Amino acid sequence: MKAQYIRGASLDVLLDPDAAAWRSVKSATLPLSGTPSALQPTAAVRTEFPEGSIGAIKQVSVAIAHNGGELAFRLEWSDASAESGAGGQDDVGFPDAAAILLPVRPGAPLMTMGAPGQPVNAWYWRADENGTGRQVTAQGLGTTETIDRESVKCRGIHRQSEWAVVIARHLRVKGNQQVAQIDVGTGTAFSIAIWEGGHRERAGIKSFALGALEGWHPLTLNRSS
Amino acid sequence: MKLSFDSARRSFLRGGVAGAAGLMLDLSNLRLAIAGGGLPPEAKLYKDYRDVYRQKWAWDHVSVGTHTCTNCASGGCSWDLYVRDGIVWREEQGAPYTQTNATVPDYNPRGCQKGASASALYRSPARIRYPLKRVGARGENRWKRISWEEALDEIARTLVDTLSKRGGAGAYLENGNNSDFGPSWIAMMRFFRGLGIPITENFAGSGDLMTGATLTLGNPVPGASSDDWFRTDYFVNWFGNPVSTRIPDAHFMTEARYRGAKIVSITPDFSPSAIHADLWIGIRPGTDAALALAACKVIIDENLHDAPYVVEQTDLPLLIRTDTQQFLREFDVVPGGRRQCFAWWDEKKQQVVWSASSADIEQDKRTLKLGPEDRPTLEPKGAQITLASGRTVALRTAFSLLREKLAAYDLDSASKITGVNPKVIRRFAREFAQAKSAMIYAGAAMGKILHGELVQRATILLAALTGNNGRAGGGWQEMTFWELEGLLLSGLYDHPSDLINTDNPAAVWGAFGEIGKEQAASPSYISGSMMMLNNGGTYATQLDPRYNDPTLPRKPEEYLKEAIAKGELHNVPGPELGSPDVIFNMFGNPFRHNRMGDRLANTLFATAKLVVNLTLRMDDTARHSDILLPSAAPYEKLGFKYTIAYPPYLHLGDKAVAPAGEAKSDWEILSLLMERVSTEAKRRNVTQVTTYRGVPYDLTQAHWRFTDKGRLGPADDEKLVRLILGLSTATRGITLEKLRASKGVMRYTGVSAIGGRMWCGTSDYKIDEPLVPYQDMVVKKMPWPTSTGRQQFYIDHPIFVEVGETLPVHKEPPMAGGHYPLQLTCGHTRWSIHTAWRDVDILLRLQRGEPVIFVNPDDAKSRGIGDHDYAAVHNDVGEFVARVKLTPGIRPGQVHVYHAWLANQFVTGKSNDALAPSPMRVTNFAGKHGHVKSEVGWIDPTQNDRDTRVDLRKHVVREHP
Amino acid sequence: MTARKHQLAMVMDLNKCLGCHTCTVACKTLWSNGEGMDYMWFNTVNTMPGRGTPRDWEAMGGGFDARGNARPGRLPRRQEYGEAWKFNHDELYHGGNGDSRHLEIKGGTPEWGPNWDEDEGAGKFPNSYHFYLPRICNHCTHAACQAACPRQAIEKRESDGIVTVNEDRCRGYRFCQSACPYKKIYFNHQKKVAQKCIFCFPRIDEGVAPACARQCPGRLRFVGYRDDQNAPIYKLVDKWKVALPLHPEYGTEPNVFYVPPIGPASYGADGDIDESRPRVPDEYLVSLFGPKVLDALATVKAERERKRITGKSELMDLLIAYEWKSMFGGLDRDPSTVSVIQWTKKR
Secondary structure (H helix, E strand, C coil), rough: EEEEEECCCCCCHHHHHCCCHHHHHEEEEEEEEECCHHHCHHHHHHHCCCCCCCCCEEEEEEEEEEEECEEEHHHHHHHHCCCCCHHCCCCCCCEEEEEEEECCHHHHHHHHCCCCCCEEEEEEEEHCCCCEEEEEEEECCCCEEEECCCCCCEEEEEEEEEEEEEEEECCCCCCCCCCCCCCCCCCCEEEEECCCCHHCCCCCEEEEEEEEEEEEEEEEEECCC | HHHHHHHHHHHHHHHHHHHHHHHHHHHHHHHHHHHHCCCCCCCCCCHHHHHHHHCCCCCCEEEEECCCCCCCCCCCEEEEEEEEEEEEEEEEECCCCCCCCCCCCCCCCCCCCCCCCCCHCCCCEEEECCCCEEEEEEEECCECCCHHHHHHHEEEEEEEEHHHHHHHHHHHEEEECCCCCHHHHHHHHHHHHHHHHCEEEHHHHHHHHHHHHHHHCCCCCCCCCCCHHHEEEEEECCCCHHHHHCCCCCCHHHHHHHHHCCEEEEECCCCCCCCCCCEEEEECCCCCHHHHHHHHHHHCCCCCCCCHHHHHEECCCCCECCCCCCCCCCHHCCCCCCCEEHHHHHHCCCCEEEECCCCCCCCCCCCCCCCCCCCCCCCCCCCCEEECCCCEEEEEEHHHHHHHHHHHHHHHHHHHHHHHCCHHHHHHHHHHHCCCCCEEEHHHHHHHCCCCCHHHHHHHHHHHHHCCCCCCCEECCCCCCCHHHHHHHHHHCHHHHHHHCCHHHHHHHHHHHHHHHHHHCCCCCEEEHHHHHHHHHCCHCCHHHCCCCCCCCCCCCHHHHHHHHCCCCCCCCHHHHCCEEEEEECCCCCCHHHHCHHHHCCCHHHCCCEEEECCCCCHHHHHHCCCEEEEECCCCCEEEEECCCCCCCEECEEEEEECCCCCCCCHHHHHHHHHHHHHHHHHHHCCCCEEECCCEEEEHHHHHHHCCCCCCCCCHHHHHHHHHHHHHCCCCCCCCHHHHCCEEEEEEECCCCCCHHHHHHHCCCCCCCCCCCCHHHHCCCCCCCCCCCCCCCCCHHHHHHHCCEEEECCCCCCEEEECCEEEEEEEEECCCCCCEECHHHHHCCCCCCEEEEEEEEHHHHHCCCCCCEEEEEEEEEEEEEEEEEEECCCCCCCCECCCCCCCCCCCCCHHHHHHHCCCCCCCCCCEEEEECCCCCCCCCCCCCCCEEEEEEEEECCCCCC | CCCCCCEEEEEEEEECCCCCCHHHHHHHHHHHCCCCCCCCCCCCEEEEEECCCCCCHHHCCCCCCCCCEECCCCCCCCHHHCCCCCCCCCHHHHCCCHHHCCCCCCCCCCCCCCCCCCCCCCCCCCCCEEEEECCCCCCCCHHHHHHCCCCEEEEEECCCCCCCCCCCCCCCCCHHHHHEEECCEEEEEEEEEEEECCCCCCHHCCCEEEEHHCCCCCCEEEEEECCCCHHHHHHHHCCCCEEECCHHHHHHCEEEEEECCCCCCCCCCCCCCEEEECCCHHHHHHHCCCCCHHHHHHHHHHHHHHHHHHHHHHHHHHHHCCCHHHHHHEEECCCHCCCCCCCCHHH
C-alpha cells in the first residue's frame, strides 16, 4: 500500500478520523485472520481459545497518510459494541485494541511477533487508553515490551457499530534500535492486528492482516501527493 | 527461521489444524529459546517490580513498646509501630513475651485485627483533630474549629459560674470504661475530685458487674491469667465467646484441647467459640441457672462433690434458723454477740460452733482452718438452739436447704426448662465433677441478663461443690486486675510526690487513710446506672413490673424506695444531680453504653448549658456535645494499659508520634483547664465553693492542689508514670527505662497488698507460673471477703428472703419489652472494642458494612424476610432497623445482634440499645448487710439487655434522593 | 515444573483459627494498600461451608485435570470479590444533617464482600456446622498461573519456590486468573497487572516470617521449608501426615496445608449426643481436602488421647507450639530489628 503524502497536514488533523484530509486518501480493505490456537504459547490459552475461535474481526479498512514527518494509519472496522475493557468496575472483559505492526529490520517474522535479534515494532492503541498509544517492541511470542507511552498518538471514535481509529507516529524516533525507523521514499512493510475485547481477545488472541511479503503488507511512502 | 516462517504462513493461510500442529515444532523451539535465555538480550526492565514490594515494607523507625487499645478487656498487647514520615504506617506485634514456664505455651504474639488497624482508627474521618464548637443544634453535626484558648476559656468561665452557684452538684462527669491506668485516669481523678464534681462509675452501667460473684466470692472480678486455661482438663465456656472477644488469649483454649482437655461451650447459638468445642450445649437463653443447678443435683446425688472442700471453703455447713430463714448469728444467742458471726453444727460435740472464718471474729484469729476437734457436718440431724430470747429454734444447714431446693432440678424438669437433653445434662455433670480440674470461663454476658446474678451464683456453686475454685486449671473465672497502688495514690492523694522516695510504709498507709476519709465525706464516684435510672429518662421503663420478674411479691419500685428510705444505697445520684449545668464526658460514650442511652438527649443533655467532651472521635455522645476537645490517641501519649490479668504483664503505651492535629494528652488538657479555672476563680474572687456533697473547698487553690503544689506540670505525663511505677507493689523493680528497653512490656513482679489479695486472692504470686486465684484461701486458709468468710451461697438479706433467692435458683427470663415471640440476645463482636473500630472502613469491609442481626432461616422465612433484607426489630420500648443475616447456627426463637454499632450506623438512627428496657434487679438494692453492701464496682444495680423480647417484620428502606 | 529442593510452605491449623482476620488486616495494611489495590485481600478468611471469596470460587475452574491438562477456568467478576466500600463519614460527622443521615456505603447496596457469609455455615440447628478457612496463594509446585501466562510473567523463585507476578512483565492478559483454581490472583484495574500474595518475600529474605503468620494471635500458621526435617512443616505434612492441601484434585500441588477441623459432637433426633455422626460431615471434609483427610483426623484424635493419658505426643506438642518461635522454621527474626535503610534511601 501507499502512504499518501498530505502537505501541511498537522498531526492533529491526521489524528482526527473525521478530518477532511482523510477523504482524499485511498483506503483498502484488508482481510483479517485469527491467530491459530496452536500458536498460542500456553495450554491454558489454547484451552480457552480452541482452533477457530480466534479472530472476531474479519476485515479492516485501512488508509495511510503522512505529512513528511509523521505517519498515520486510519483504520475502520465493524464492531457492534465498544469495549473499554479494564476500566470498568465489573470487568472481566478486555478493551478493543488495534496495532500497527512494523518490522524493525527486514526479515523480522510477523507470525511470532519477531524473534531474538529481529524485533517487530507495534504502535498500539486500546480503547481504554484512548489518546495515548503505546510504543511496543517484541522479539518473539510473549516478549512484547512497552518502550514508551508518548511517541505513538492515536484517537478512536466508535459510532454506528463501527470503530474509526487513527494511529500515528513520527517516522523516526530517536535512540532506539528496537523500533521501526521509516524514511520517506523507501519501502517497508506493515501489518495490522485487531483485538475484539468483547470476545476476550488480548495477547496473542487477535486477528491480523496477512500480506504477501512473508506475511507483511508492503508499504511505500510517496515523496509528494 | 525463514523456512519456518514460510511454513507457518502456509499452514496459517490454509487454516488447517494439521498444518498448525506442524508449525508447533518450530515454535516450540522458539519458546525454548526464550525460556532458556529469559528475556531477549536487548530487552531491559526499567525497574525491578520486587523493589516496589521491598519499599512497601520500609520504615523510618520503629517505635517500640506501645499498646494501642485502652478499652479492651483482654488486657494489653505489645505492638511495634512502624513509622514513616512521622506517621504510624502500620503496626505489628512486638511479641516480647518470653516463655517463663516450659509446661505452658507462651503469650506470643497477642494482638488482634483491631490492634493491627489501630492507625486506621486514629486517622479515620471520625477522629477529632482540633477543638470544635457546635454551631448548629445539639446533635445536628454542625461544627466550627476554635482555638484551644477559646475552648478552655469558655469552659472555665462556665464552670466557675456553675461552681460558684451550685458547687460540684451543678456538673458531673460521664465516665466510661475506656480509660488507661496512667496519666489519663490520674488527670480525671485529680480534676473532678479536686472540683468536687461527681464522676459516674459504669461497671454496672455497662452490665459488666458480676454481682453474683460479689455475693458469693466477695470479688466482682474473679479470674486467673489466661495461660491457666491451658492447664485445665475441662474448660467450660459459659455465656462467653472467647474466640471473638479474647482473641489474644483464645489459643490457650485451643491448645488445652490438644493437651487433652475437653472443651464445652454453653451458649444458645452455635457461636464462633462453639466450633472449637468438643461439646456444645445449645441452651434456651437465660435458663443457665437451671442447667447448673441440675448438674449440682447430679453431683450431690451421686456423691461426686468434694465434701471436705465444701465444709472448709463454703458456707454450706453453716446453720440457718428455720423460723426466719436467717443465718444463725452469735447475737441471736449471746446478748451483745457479734452480728457477722456464723456457726456450724459439730457432729462430735453435737452443738453449735462459731466459725472462725466469720467476718466479725478478731482479725488475727480469723481462719478457714478447722481445729483438730472440729467436725462440721453438712447435714446434721435434730440441730437446734436456744436463743437469747429463750426460744428454741430448729436449725438447718445451707447444704440441706440446698439439697431441698435442688429437688426442683431433676433431669427431666431441668431438661424442660433448658431444652437440653437429660442425658447431656448428666454427662456434663459427671464429666465436670470427675475432671482433675474443671474451669468455668464466665462470659461477661452472664452479667447482662436480669437473672445473671442467679446464674453466676449457680455456676460458682458448681465450681465450689467440685472443689475447683482455687485449683490450678480450675474454678470460676471471669477477669481480674492487677491493682496498682501508685495509680490510686497519684489520682486520689494530694501529694503523691512526697511518697515517691520514702521507704516509710506508714506514709503510704497514712495517704490511704486520708483518701478514705475524703472519699467517705464526698465520694468521687456516683453510680452511673443509677444516674441513668434517676435522671436519664428510663425510670419508669426500668422499674416497669411487666418487664421484671413476675414472681416478685411487690413492685420493683417499692424495693428501691424502701432501700433509699433505709439508707441502704450508696453513691446513688438522686434528682439533685438531675439538671446539671455542665456535663463532661471522658473515656466513654454514654449514649451507646447505656441501655436506652438515646434518652439522654432529652433529659440530662437537654438541660445542660455546656457539654464538654474529651474525645478521640466523633461518636454518639460527641455528636450531642457542645465543645469537643481532641484527646491524644493511645500511641500519641504516655500511659499504661489497664491491668486486666489475662496477661500477667504490665504494658506501657509510649508516645510514638506527635498527636494528630492539635490533640493533647488528657493530662495536659485537664492541667491547662484547671489552671484557667483557678485563674478565673481568682479573677472573680470566688474562693469557697462546695463539692457536690457539700464539703467546702477553695476554688482558687484547686490548681495548686491538682499539681501537687506545682510539682506536676501540664507536660509531666512521664512524672506520673514514674509515680505509678515507684509506688506500686506489683511493679517493684520496674522502671520506665527498663520498660522502654523491653518493648514496653514486663511481667509483674508482685501483687498489691491492698488490691491483689482482694482481686486475685494470691499473695504468693509466682512470677514464672500462671496466676491462680484464691491461693490465700485454699492453701493459707485465709477467709474469703464475705460475711461468712467463705464462698457464700446463702444470702439472708431480707430482700433475698422475700424474693426467694436465699440460695441460687432458676427464674424464668422476664418478658423484657413485652410479650413478643423472639428473644434478642447480644454479644461482644470480634470486630470492635465497644464502639471503637465499629465505623472503621477496613473492618467494615470485612463484614457487611452495616449493622446486621443474625436470624435463624426458619424464623426469617415465616416472616417473609430474606438474607440481607432489612428487618424492623420492635417491642413495647422501641424499634430499630438492621439487615438480616440468615444463620443456621442461631437458635430458632433467638435473634442475635453483636453489640456496639453506633446509633448513626442504623438506618433509622436507633440502635438495639434503644429498645432494651433493662429491668432493675431488686436484689441489687440490698445493702448494709455485711458484705452485701451497696458500692460502685461491688453491688450496684446493673444494666442488662439479653432478655429483651422482640418481633421482626420486613422493612423497606427508602433510598435518599 | 519440578519440585524445588527448598520450597517454602505454610501449615494452617484450622482447629486454632479464630476467624479474627488479624492476618487479613496485617496483610492488607502491609501490601495491598496501593493504587488499584483497594478491593484486594491477598489473605482471606472465610466461613466454610460457604461461598467464599471470590463468591463461588470453587466453581470457577482452572488448575489441571487428572491427566495434567489445563482445566478451563473463568475470570472472577469484580462483584464476586466485592468492592472496597466507601462511606459517607464526612457527611455524617460534619454535614449538619442530625439523625437524618446514617453511615452508608456509597454507591448502593453491595451484593458481596470478602467475608460476606461470615459465621453462617451449613446444616440445621442444632447440628449446624462451620469453621474458618484462611487462604493465601498456595505457591504451588505446579502453579497453574505460571503455566498459563503467555508472557512468562509469573516467576517461581529458585531459592524457595515463592510464586510472584513479575509486574514489569505482566501485561494484564489475566490468563493466570482464570487458570488459578483457587482464584487467589487479583487484577489491578488501574495498573492493569495481576497482583497476588507474595509470601512476604521481602520479609523472608530477611529471615522474618510472613506477616499473616507472625501476626496470627491464634498461633495456627507454621512456616518453613518443606525439606527441613527438623521443623514443624515437614513433621506435620510428611511425617504425621495431618496437614493436607486444599482441593488436591486441582492438580497444582499447593504448598499451603491444613490441619482439618474437628467440630463438636452432633445431636441425634432425641437431643442426645450422637457419637456415630461427626458434626462436620466427613464427606464435606473429603470434598475439600481429599480422602486422606480421614486418616489425618484419626491421627489427630488418637494423638490427642495419647497426650491426655500419657502427657506425651510429639504431634500434639507441635500443634500446641509451647514456644511460639518454634512455628516458623527458623524464620523467626523480629522484624523491628531489620535494617531497611537501603530501601528508604531509594524511596
